[in-house]
Amino acid sequence: MLFIWLCIIFVPCILIPVVVYLRPSPKKSVNGKHVVVIGGSSGIGKSVAIVAAKEGANVTIIARNVEKLNYAQKEIESYKCCKEQIISKISVDICDYESLEQNFSKIETIVGPIFMMVNCAGMAICGEVEKFTLDEIKQLVDINFLGSLYSVKAIVPKFKMRKEGIIVLTGSQVTLMGMYGYSVYSSCKFALRGLAESLYMEVKPYNISVTLALPPDTDTPGFANENKTKPTETKLISDTAGLATPENVAKKLVNDALTGKFFSYVGFESYMVTTLCTGMSPFSTFLDVIMEATVLGLLRIISAFYIISFNKIVKKCHENKTKKIM
Ligand SMILES: NC(=O)c1ccc[n+]([C@@H]2O[C@H](COP(=O)([O-])OP(=O)(O)OC[C@H]3O[C@@H](n4cnc5c(N)ncnc54)[C@H](OP(=O)(O)O)[C@@H]3O)[C@@H](O)[C@H]2O)c1
Numbered sequence: 001m002l003f004i005w006l007c008i009i010f011v012p013c014i015l016i017p018v019v020v021y022l023r024p025s026p027k028k029s030v031n032g033k034h035v036v037v038i039g040g041s042s043g044i045g046k047s048v049a050i051v052a053a054k055e056g057a058n059v060t061i062i063a064r065n066v067e068k069l070n071y072a073q074k075e076i077e078s079y080k081c082c083k084e085q086i087i088s089k090i091s092v093d094i095c096d097y098e099s100l101e102q103n104f105s106k107i108e109t110i111v112g113p114i115f116m117m118v119n120c121a122g123m124a125i126c127g128e129v130e131k132f133t134l135d136e137i138k139q140l141v142d143i144n145f146l147g148s149l150y151s152v153k154a155i156v157p158k159f160k161m162r163k164e165g166i167i168v169l170t171g172s173q174v175t176l177m178g179m180y181g182y183s184v185y186s187s188c189k190f191a192l193r194g195l196a197e198s199l200y201m202e203v204k205p206y207n208i209s210v211t212l213a214l215p216p217d218t219d220t221p222g223f224a225n226e227n228k229t230k231p232t233e234t235k236l237i238s239d240t241a242g243l244a245t246p247e248n249v250a251k252k253l254v255n256d257a258l259t260g261k262f263f264s265y266v267g268f269e270s271y272m273v274t275t276l277c278t279g280m281s282p283f284s285t286f287l288d289v290i291m292e293a294t295v296l297g298l299l300r301i302i303s304a305f306y307i308i309s310f311n312k313i314v315k316k317c318h319e320n321k322t323k324k325i326m
């Protein structure tokens with residue numbers, strides 16, 4: 001009897017949301033639209049700009065260094081699919097809010113209304129927290145956190161006015177999990193999740209979507225630079241995962257953003273971490289929620305083995321260091 005009552009209550013509880021939230025939103029297109037890529041002169045951002053150009057978008061790349069911008073602009077031009085497409089560049093520091101905002105307005109009058117803004121500007125310096133200078137800490141907070149917040153503040157009024165738009169922020173695997181050597185970088189990237197989740201709720205009624213990309217280690221100039229400051233511990237832990245190509249990360253990022261997915265990730269490790277950390281994050285279909293709920297328990301147990309092995313690496317390195325001192 002109890003069983004039947006449970007069925008009567010629970011089956012509709014599951015089925016109604018499944019039916020209502022099952023339909024994935026149709027994929028949007030950037031063809032003929034204006035896409036702005038901040039950090040589009042290098043690495044993941046440049047690959048995103050190329051994907052957008054291939055799909056027929058007018059693309060504007062933003063970064064500081066003029067030479068790198070010129071070089072990237074030429075490369076992106078070669079991927080255009082029609083002559084009318086415009087590939088533009090703007091040299092501006094995203095930490096300079098006024099200039100960024102003015103330049104957004106200026107480029108809209110030249111090229112057209114911005115439809116999608118992808119912020120890929122960011123950088124990592126690794127190391128134990130006490131080894132950072134105050135200037136380095138400020139630099140990481142400015143570029144990774146404040147820069148993202150400024151780009152959002154500058155673009156949202158334009159998107160809200162037009163009742164359409166796509167915003168992509170770029171986090172990292174360490175947006176969802178802490179790791180040795182990333183105390184400064186990771187805390188800036190964690191902040192982006194709070195920004196993206198709150199923003200998602202604020203702009204949803206205005207037909208604006210928000211995606212938080214969580215790239216794994218990706219073969220870019222930025223990664224080569226970060227590599228130089230990695231402690232042994234960080235290297236040994238990161239080596240357990242592979243190195244993705246910026247092309248694959250960019251393709252997935254654009255596709256996830258156009259289908260309105262909140263998180264964008266690549267590869268099994270990232271799937272595991274993202275699923276484990278879904279928490280109160282937005283979802284696109286109820287089927288996704290059921291899938292996540294089904295695998296969560298098992299993934300938590302698998303994660304324990306990863307954590308044990310990471311801690312072993314740190315312990316070994318620590319013993320090695322103390323031995324050297326004696
Ligand atoms: N590569 C990885 O393994 C990896 C993994 C996870 C997450 N990520 C994240 O993915 C994003 C892209 O990484 P990436 O490896 O492709 O980096 P990258 O190759 O170093 O490219 C960074 C881009 O951002 C621009 N930029 C940096 N600071 C800026 C500022 N203040 N204002 C305007 N533009 C700025 C750079 O140009 P200028 O220097 O000329 O300004 C460049 O175009 C970053 O947010 C990074 O944290 C990367």
Ligand SMILES: *[C@@H]1O[C@H](CO)[C@@H](O)[C@H](O)[C@H]1NC(C)=O
Nearest residue numbers: 091092093099100102103106
């Ligand atoms: C654009 O950015 C540049 C460089 O930061 C700045 O000098 C300029 O005032 C900004 N505004 C416009 C409208 O170009």
Ligand SMILES: *[C@@H]1O[C@H](CO)[C@@H](O)[C@H](O)[C@H]1NC(C)=O
Nearest residue numbers: 032033034058084086111112
């Ligand atoms: C893209 O560029 C073309 C060529 O100048 C222009 O006709 C079109 O209006 C632009 N569209 C958008 C949305 O920027």
Ligand SMILES: *[C@@H]1O[C@H](CO)[C@@H](O)[C@H](O)[C@H]1NC(C)=O
Nearest residue numbers: 028163164165166206207208
């Ligand atoms: C929402 O935005 C999409 C493009 O992102 C557009 O095709 C659609 O018409 C918009 N819907 C409403 C109700 O404004």
Ligand SMILES: *[C@@H]1O[C@H](CO)[C@@H](O)[C@H](O)[C@H]1NC(C)=O
Nearest residue numbers: 219220223224225227228235
């Ligand atoms: C990172 O550094 C290690 C040595 O410390 C090197 O073997 C590896 O090739 C480097 N990777 C990249 C992508 O620069």
Ligand SMILES: *[C@@H]1O[C@H](CO)[C@@H](O)[C@H](O)[C@H]1NC(C)=O
Nearest residue numbers: 232233316317318320321324
């Ligand atoms: C331990 O220290 C030695 C000597 O400095 C070094 O060659 C080795 O790579 C270290 N091993 C680990 C696991 O850190």
